[in-house]
Amino acid sequence: MLPAADGRLREFTPRGAPPAPAAADAPPPRSRTAYAAAHVVADPLAGNAIGAPARLDWDATLAFRHHIWDLGLGVADAMDTAQRGMGLDWPATAELIRRSAAEAASRGAAVCCGAGTDHLEPGAGTTPKEVEAAYTEQLETVEGAGATPVLMASRHLAACARGPADYAAVYGRLLEQVRAPVILHWLGTAFDPALAGYWGHDDPAEAIDTVAAIIADHASRVDGIKVSLLDAELEVRLRERLPAGVRLYTGDDFNYPELIEGDAGGHSHALLGIFAAIAPAAAAALRALDAGDTAGYRTVLEPTVPLARHIFAAPTYYYKTGIAFLSWLNGHQPGFTMVGGLHSARDLVHLSEALRLADAAGVLTDPDLAVTRMRALLEISGVR
Numbered sequence: 001m002l003p004a005a006d007g008r009l010r011e012f013t014p015r016g017a018p019p020a021p022a023a024a025d026a027p028p029p030r031s032r033t034a035y036a037a038a039h040v041v042a043d044p045l046a047g048n049a050i051g052a053p054a055r056l057d058w059d060a061t062l063a064f065r066h067h068i069w070d071l072g073l074g075v076a077d078a079m080d081t082a083q084r085g086m087g088l089d090w091p092a093t094a095e096l097i098r099r100s101a102a103e104a105a106s107r108g109a110a111v112c113c114g115a116g117t118d119h120l121e122p123g124a125g126t127t128p129k130e131v132e133a134a135y136t137e138q139l140e141t142v143e144g145a146g147a148t149p150v151l152m153a154s155r156h157l158a159a160c161a162r163g164p165a166d167y168a169a170v171y172g173r174l175l176e177q178v179r180a181p182v183i184l185h186w187l188g189t190a191f192d193p194a195l196a197g198y199w200g201h202d203d204p205a206e207a208i209d210t211v212a213a214i215i216a217d218h219a220s221r222v223d224g225i226k227v228s229l230l231d232a233e234l235e236v237r238l239r240e241r242l243p244a245g246v247r248l249y250t251g252d253d254f255n256y257p258e259l260i261e262g263d264a265g266g267h268s269h270a271l272l273g274i275f276a277a278i279a280p281a282a283a284a285a286l287r288a289l290d291a292g293d294t295a296g297y298r299t300v301l302e303p304t305v306p307l308a309r310h311i312f313a314a315p316t317y318y319y320k321t322g323i324a325f326l327s328w329l330n331g332h333q334p335g336f337t338m339v340g341g342l343h344s345a346r347d348l349v350h351l352s353e354a355l356r357l358a359d360a361a362g363v364l365t366d367p368d369l370a371v372t373r374m375r376a377l378l379e380i381s382g383v384r
Contacts, residue, residue, distance in 0.1 A: 002352040002374075003383060012352075014367035016359040019284040019300055026072035028110065029286035032260060032267070033224075033247060035074040035112060036275035036282070037081035038065055039323045040088060040096065041333040054083075054092040054339040061096070062103055064276075064332050065111075071283035073275060074110030075100065078142075079150065080191060081273040082114075083320055087340025090119035094141050101145035112183055112271075115139045116152035126156045132170050136177070143179050148223065150183040150271075155194040164200030164210040171214050181223035183249065183271070186211065188229040190316040204229055205237075212241040219243040226251045226271045230316075232259055239266055253312045253319070257285075257301045261294060273319060274308040277326045278363045300362075307357040310350075318345040322354050326363070329355065329370040336377065348381050 001009040028034070041064065042048045046055030065075045077100040078084065078093050088096075097113045104111035115138035117131050131154055142149040151174060161167055175182070188204065189196050199207035215222050224247030227235045232255040239248040249271035250259045259268040275282045281300050288296035311322035321342055328336040337343050346354075355364075355374055364370045 001383075002355065002378075003349050004352070005349055009383070012356060012359075014359045014364060014371060016362045016364060016367070018362050018365050019281050021071070021280050021365075024070050025107070026070065026283065028072045028074065029283075030290045032269050032286055032289065033074070033249070034270040034275065034282065034286055035076035035110070035249070035272070036068045036279055037076040037079045037271060037273040038068060038276050039320055039327065040082045040339065041324075041327070042337045042339045044335045044337045048087075048337065048339045048341065050087075050341050052340075054088045056092060056096070056339070057333065058099065060333045062099060064327065065100055065103060066107075067332060068276065068279050069104070069107060069109040071279050072287075073279060073283055074112070075104065076112050076114075076150065076271050077147070078114040079152070079273075080114075080187065080317075081276060081320060081323060083339055083342065084114060084116065084152065085118050085155065085192070086317070086320065087338070087342055090138075092339075093118075097142055097147060098145045101147040105146055110148075112148035112150050113142045113145070114152040114185070115142045115149045117154040117156045120156050122155075124159065126160050128157065128160055128166050128170050131157045131160065132173055135170075135174050139174070139178065148180070148183060149178065150185050150226065152185045153187045153192070153195050153198055155192070158195050158198050161200060167199050167210065168214055168217075172218065175218040175221040178221055181221055183223050184211075184215070184225040186225060186227045186229065187251070188231075190230055190314070191228055192317060204231070204234055208234065208238050208241065211238060215246055216243055219246055222246050224249050224269065228252065230254050230312075235259060235268065236265075239268060253308045254305070256308070257298065257305060261289070261297065273323060274304070274311065277311065277323050277358075278304045278307070278361065280365065281361065281363050304361040304363065307354065307361045307363070310353055310357055318342070321346040322351075325351055325354060326358055329358070329373055330363075330365045331369050336373075348378070348383070351377070
């Protein structure tokens with residue numbers, strides 16, 4: 001019996017069947033480059049209170065990455081899904097980058113990692129030069145570990161930049177120094193309100209010219225750009241402006257099936273938080289796309305959209321709670337706890353609906369385990 005939005009309990013019986021999993025060490029998709037942005041697993045015995053240093057369950061955290069690699073997907077690590085700026089401090093992040101990159105190298109798997117400025121002190125007074133130096137420090141950590149860097153959108157740059165010219169100058173100098181092509185990162189305000197006005201424009205539609213110009217000026221240093229605006233039209237507009245060889249990685253957790261499938265004008269690749277929650281379905285769908293089976297692709301992936309839209313519902317930045325919740329239901333971690341206490345960010349009604357939608361999407365890999373664990377959560381929450 002699951003609590004519903006009307007305040008009543010509703011009967012729930014799992015009925016979905018997960019897609020057939022890929023064999024271990026499945027090859028990556030041929031037609032699209034795909035990364036699942038992975039979360040981190042908190043050590044339940046180490047505190048992880050709000051404002052405390054993050055302490056991770058390293059075995060479970062790294063095992064989850066191997067789960068994604070086993071399916072043939074790449075891992076995007078140390079990103080916002082891993083609670084950058086929401087509980088995961090820089091010392092823990094740096095250790096995560098080193099460990100994840102080493103695990104990827106041990107099996108020849110794909111990994112990209114976020115480089116940002118979140119080790120700077122918050123508040124006013126930061127200059128663009130200080131932002132650049134902070135980026136450089138984190139870039140050295142990511143490149144030194146052997147991972148592809150993702151230049152994450154910076155709250156500090158959003159706070160101190162006076163206009164598009166400051167963004168062009170900072171990104172230009174950073175791109176001139178990178179050892180190999182990197183991935184840029186455009187995160188909309190639904191994911192982080194502190195990024196309002198990024199690229200020097202309040203309206204993201206007006207920022208497309210600035211972003212396209214920065215990429216065009218440094219195309220040989222840019223592998224692609226991850227776009228998380230939850231606006232498919234704007235994503236396609238930018239995609240059409242990219243130089244040949246530069247990828248658009250969709251981070252649109254609302255509209256990803258059609259953006260990845262694409263049309264005669266092109267398609268997006270994937271760097272998605274929802275792929276961590278639906279990894280077996282995502283891998284199966286991309287294999288169908290490789291085979292030219294667009295109907296099969298849609299059959300597998302489209303049922304996951306209601307789940308994604310629920311997990312990423314406003315306030316969107318709490319989506320990490322849903323990702324960790326489904327990881328727990330599917331047996332990838334021993335407990336439903338998160339660094340910074342973020343497991344409390346979604347209520348029981350929200351989590352119950354996530355369970356229903358995960359079942360309908362076919363992404364409960366062990367429905368009996370999911371029911372057992374949900375019953376335990378309901379009991380400790382006072383639901384009888």
